[in-house]
Amino acid sequence: MPAFDPRRHLIGLQDMPRERMEGLLHRAQHFAEGHDARDALAGVAVCTLFFEPSTRTRLSFQLAAQRLGADVLGFDASTSSTSKGETALDTLRTIEAMGVRGFIVRHKEDGAVAELAAHAAEGTSLLNAGDGRSAHPTQGLLDMLTLRQAKGADFSKLKVLIVGDVKHSRVARSDLHALRVLGAGEIRVCGPASLLPDDDTLRGCVVSHDFDAALEGADALMMLRLQRERMEDGLVNSLEDYHRDYGLTRSRVLRAAPGAVVMHPGPMNRGVEITDEVADGPESWVLRQVANGVAVRMAVLEDLLRR
Amino acid sequence: MPAFDPRRHLIGLQDMPRERMEGLLHRAQHFAEGHDARDALAGVAVCTLFFEPSTRTRLSFQLAAQRLGADVLGFDASTSSTSKGETALDTLRTIEAMGVRGFIVRHKEDGAVAELAAHAAEGTSLLNAGDGRSAHPTQGLLDMLTLRQAKGADFSKLKVLIVGDVKHSRVARSDLHALRVLGAGEIRVCGPASLLPDDDTLRGCVVSHDFDAALEGADALMMLRLQRERMEDGLVNSLEDYHRDYGLTRSRVLRAAPGAVVMHPGPMNRGVEITDEVADGPESWVLRQVANGVAVRMAVLEDLLRR
Amino acid sequence: MPAFDPRRHLIGLQDMPRERMEGLLHRAQHFAEGHDARDALAGVAVCTLFFEPSTRTRLSFQLAAQRLGADVLGFDASTSSTSKGETALDTLRTIEAMGVRGFIVRHKEDGAVAELAAHAAEGTSLLNAGDGRSAHPTQGLLDMLTLRQAKGADFSKLKVLIVGDVKHSRVARSDLHALRVLGAGEIRVCGPASLLPDDDTLRGCVVSHDFDAALEGADALMMLRLQRERMEDGLVNSLEDYHRDYGLTRSRVLRAAPGAVVMHPGPMNRGVEITDEVADGPESWVLRQVANGVAVRMAVLEDLLRR
Known part of the structure; x- marks a missing residue:
């Protein structure tokens, strides 16, 4: 209470x-x-x-x-x-x-x-x-509004993938709560082990460290910002490594379900968690989120x- | 002129x-x-x-x-x-x-x-x-408005006590002027000698260095903020000493007249010129002042x- | 285009x-x-x-x-x-x-x-x-509005003098463009060689390094601010030298045409490009510009x- x-x-x-x-x-x-x-x-x-x-x-x-x-x-x-x-x-x-x-x-x-x-x-x-x-919480709500606009009000068939530094992200926590409240069909979470929380934050989620596999069939790709401090903390080797493993590129978008939407809470680290091509591409709902x-x-x- | x-x-x-x-x-x-x-x-x-x-x-x-x-x-x-x-x-x-x-x-x-x-x-x-x-001046006026709300518009019987660093306080100077204009019955000023002005700021006031004595019969206790710089200036030994001699505690409030009101211009140094108990207690008109x-x-x- | x-x-x-x-x-x-x-x-x-x-x-x-x-x-x-x-x-x-x-x-x-x-x-x-x-551009437009109020809408007979650090000044560039668009009769530019641009910024202008000569017959004196960095850059010897050569004094105003207006985009370096007497004098349109x-x-x- x-x-x-x-x-x-x-x-x-x-x-x-x-x-x-x-x-x-x-x-x-x-x-x-x-x-x-x-x-x-x-x-x-x-x-x-x-x-x-x-x-x-x-x-x-x-x-x-x-x-x-x-x-x-x-x-x-x-x-x-x-x-x-x-x-x-x-x-x-x-x-x-x-x-x-x-x-x-x-x-x-x-x-x-x-x-x-x-x-x-x-x-x-x-x-x-x-x-x-x-x-x-208002970020969580705006992400849900964006999902509804893109995919309709019934979330029960939806496969949502959250990617990146969930461990340090209030955005991810609010999204996870909201997706559960609205009954999202499947919530996938993907990121390096060092950036995923080990408490009950991820309960009920399908957790993976393999971005390419996690993308298969996903309807919404919610990318998180990689704070540069994570490198200083030793949680990430380099921005280049992070981009190779968890950066959203055009070819990765094509692995997701047809019509998949790309979201990011901003500000974006272009070239790290997302490429220019995707950030500014037709799948991007980033400005709609704003x-x-x-x-x-x-x-x-x-x-x-x-x- | x-x-x-x-x-x-x-x-x-x-x-x-x-x-x-x-x-x-x-x-x-x-x-x-x-x-x-x-x-x-x-x-x-x-x-x-x-x-x-x-x-x-x-x-x-x-x-x-x-x-x-x-x-x-x-x-x-x-x-x-x-x-x-x-x-x-x-x-x-x-x-x-x-x-x-x-x-x-x-x-x-x-x-x-x-x-x-x-x-x-x-x-x-x-x-x-x-x-x-x-x-x-607007602080002086708001203090007078607060006094009127607490004690009525006739200040002629009122005993008002101002406590603390009067020397460096524009709030105290404006309060003193306003109290004189409105004909306050008695204006008492109390604080360590090092923090009281020696010019005509205090003309007509009853000046004391003994807080406990000055409290007797007072209808309004106007506490001033102790700036931490006063210690660096050597005008105050320590916050502990200041609190012991001039900090307003519950037991000190009880020495004042029944129904005495406690005022402070904020922001308060809790534990220095005023205790939590008094700041948040029933005698406190601090938020009403705001x-x-x-x-x-x-x-x-x-x-x-x-x- | x-x-x-x-x-x-x-x-x-x-x-x-x-x-x-x-x-x-x-x-x-x-x-x-x-x-x-x-x-x-x-x-x-x-x-x-x-x-x-x-x-x-x-x-x-x-x-x-x-x-x-x-x-x-x-x-x-x-x-x-x-x-x-x-x-x-x-x-x-x-x-x-x-x-x-x-x-x-x-x-x-x-x-x-x-x-x-x-x-x-x-x-x-x-x-x-x-x-x-x-x-x-809005500084350029406000300067034109000020000139119109002072001298009327027909600029074809007007002799306008711009004085000072034209090289580093966006105000001067916008003024020059606007004066040309509105067909100003004569545009004079005056300043030390180190502070005048050597590209086509000054095309069509009468350029001079002699302030006293340039003032003769001028209807509007547009003074520019001297940034103190210019000394560090070695473009100006000293504020005193600059004031002696290019500072607008009362006696210099008298060299200009009768009824000449004094303008400055502010903030003014009083005592450098303009004296108090001129800045606050009857010829000054500085506050009108604001x-x-x-x-x-x-x-x-x-x-x-x-x-």
């Missing part, structure tokens, strides 16, 4: 009821078709509270909030009074007291956003924009903050 | 007529009850011009301006063309020329905001968001900028 | 038809008189995308976009995912995919904005806010982004 109200906050996807997730995706699809709802959050103040920098995600949330008519504020916690020794919780409480009702929070530490949510004032909602390796990100964030903000 | 028009700018509280201060507090109370005035400054551009960083104060002003319908811009003067050698005055004049009518200015140096106000273009208003050790900050800033911005 | 559509983007002024430039200036004059057009870009998202920092120009565009009712976002490319190795083009495409239609782009490298424009998605417009030494900057940017944004 979480110590926070899961209807008031969005912290992760593992416990979200299927009908709620489908409701959010349905509403997000509406926004993805270009509809705005400028009155939905008129007069509501929303604040991005990033303890770890990320311009892309911040912009996406900001656009979503603007299209709902909200007032959007930014608090860059890496350069402000947290450096004066203020705790994250005091920062949250202070901005709450100013009348801000929605917080979009990113934090380096696993569980930090849930912890803040458990202590938030009544009437405020927290939205996890990424914490540690744990969760990035567009869906705004739509999904609109749906979540509206759901949590509309009075 | 100041070289700027005190009705057009808010630089300090020392010369503000009592009826004007009470008018602002009356209007701020209206905003504190949740009312917006989205038409008041519609189409008016307001710029935060911070030569010293402060996220909390900037956010509070930004929220206030948004609730009045203004367009809000931010100019972080520590990272911009001032580093190309432009003077603060040229920066001000340039942004004025762009059509910005209200400036919320913070500066490290005493008197810097007054100096800028004296040279501002006709039709623009400057609002001091803190200069050196001199003044932080909420009142937005209301007071709305009242001031509306007063100065409404055509 | 450029690889981008010159009606969709504003990259430079060299190929702009005279009637289009005059149309933009006419519309800008309307905005300079204080008119807003809050419905023009309502619901349109505009993003400043600065790969080189500049607060003044960013604020000016932001104010312009707000007065047209747009949603304005900021992407500071020097502190964000470009540092994760993302290319400028991927950054652009990502923000485009979020639904942003207008991009205000500044970049250190010559031609970088044109290059991005050539690859922009259908339906988005790029506006060059300065690239390398090449172009700063005001015109917002008006010109409104005209351009409206022209490019109104559906």
Whole structure:
């Protein structure tokens, strides 16, 4: 049992009821078709509270909030009074007291956003924009929206392949939770042993270290970003080796099922986990994912903050 | 005689007529009850011009301006063309020329905001968001609003105790001015000799170095932040010593008058000038102060900028 | 032939038809008189995308976009995912995919904005806010608007003198293009040989190294900023020497034609290329240029982004 109200906050996807997730995706699809709802959050103040920098995600949330008519504020916690020794919780409480009702929070530490949510004032909602390796729920949702657009709402026949550094990826964890909630037919995970988690993250998945084999018959290829730190950590020999074994090339795309879609959360390491040809090719839904990100964030903000 | 028009700018509280201060507090109370005035400054551009960083104060002003319908811009003067050698005055004049009518200015140096106000273009208003050790007038006003909410509008019977590093505190100076304007019954000041000013800042105050004695019968305890630099300056031996002598604990709160309120401008050094128990306890009006900050800033911005 | 559509983007002024430039200036004059057009870009998202920092120009565009009712976002490319190795083009495409239609782009490298424009998605417009030494077209347009206000719309009798570091100045290049498009009577250029370009930048100009002689009869004096790096580069001996030879003093202004106007793109190096007396004197149109900057940017944004 979480110590926070899961209807008031969005912290992760593992416990979200299927009908709620489908409701959010349905509403997000509406926004993805270009509809705005400028009155939905008129007069509501929303604040991005990033303890770890990320311009892309911040912009996406900001656009979503603007299209709902909200007032959007930014608090860059890496350069402000947290450096004066203020705790994250005091920062949250202070901005709450100013009348801000929605917080979009990113934090380096696993569980930090849930912890803040458990202590938030009544009437405020927290939205996890990424914490540690744990969760990035709006990324999970936008990936599901993209899959639905590409393959239809019934995931029961779908073979989804997630490739790369699952161990350190909050994106992968949120995707895995969402795919289970929506009943994906088969979830395959592929990557070097050093980058796959050995806990129950991969329960129910078909795990493989052989990319070419794993590709056979896959309907969706979800590529993960390889952080360059993994080499310094000794988990990967070289970018060249990684690319040879796990880089998505045109010829590898052809091994997958006909009409397979290619996805990546961005920013892409072109030439490492994906080639230019694939990133910019007809199978790539990468920019569609970005567009869906705004739509999904609109749906979540509206759901949590509309009075 | 100041070289700027005190009705057009808010630089300090020392010369503000009592009826004007009470008018602002009356209007701020209206905003504190949740009312917006989205038409008041519609189409008016307001710029935060911070030569010293402060996220909390900037956010509070930004929220206030948004609730009045203004367009809000931010100019972080520590990272911009001032580093190309432009003077603060040229920066001000340039942004004025762009059509910005209200400036919320913070500066490290005493008197810097007054100096800028004296040279501002006709039709623009400057609002001091803190200069050196001199003044932080909206903090003074929000503290007065908080006192009124807690103790009523008649300050003549009130015993107010200000504790800590008054010497380096613009908050304390603005509080002292405001308390005098509003006719507070008794103003007590307490702190180590090294942190109390020896000029006329404390005129009319009851000064003490004995915190426990000073607490007796006090109706409001205004705690100040202890900057960690004071130790490096040799003005304080250690945080432990400071906490022992001037830290507000639960048992010390009990020495004050029944119903005494605890205030702090934030961010708090928990465990130094105030314990967790008091900061988060029923006597604490700290978050109410933060909420009142937005209301007071709305009242001031509306007063100065409404055509 | 450029690889981008010159009606969709504003990259430079060299190929702009005279009637289009005059149309933009006419519309800008309307905005300079204080008119807003809050419905023009309502619901349109505009993003400043600065790969080189500049607060003044960013604020000016932001104010312009707000007065047209747009949603304005900021992407500071020097502190964000470009540092994760993302290319400028991927950054652009990502923000485009979020639904942003207008991009205000500044970049250190010559031609970088044109290059991005050539690859922009259908339906988005790029506006060059300065690239390398090449172009700063809205600065050129605002200078023309200022000249029109001071001297009337017929430039055919006008003698314009540009003074200083033309070699490294995108402002000068855009001014030169605009003056040619509008048919300026005589364009004079003056500066030390080390700071004048030896390519075809100055074609058709009267070039001189003798400031006092060049001033005779000039109707407009366009002073350029001397970057301090020029001394380190060995292109200028000292600020004192530069001021003696090319600094605009009161007595030098008197050598020019009666009613000559003084212009400077800012920020000014007071005491180097211009004295306080001239910068703040009656001949100075410097703040008027700043005001015109917002008006010109409104005209351009409206022209490019109104559906």
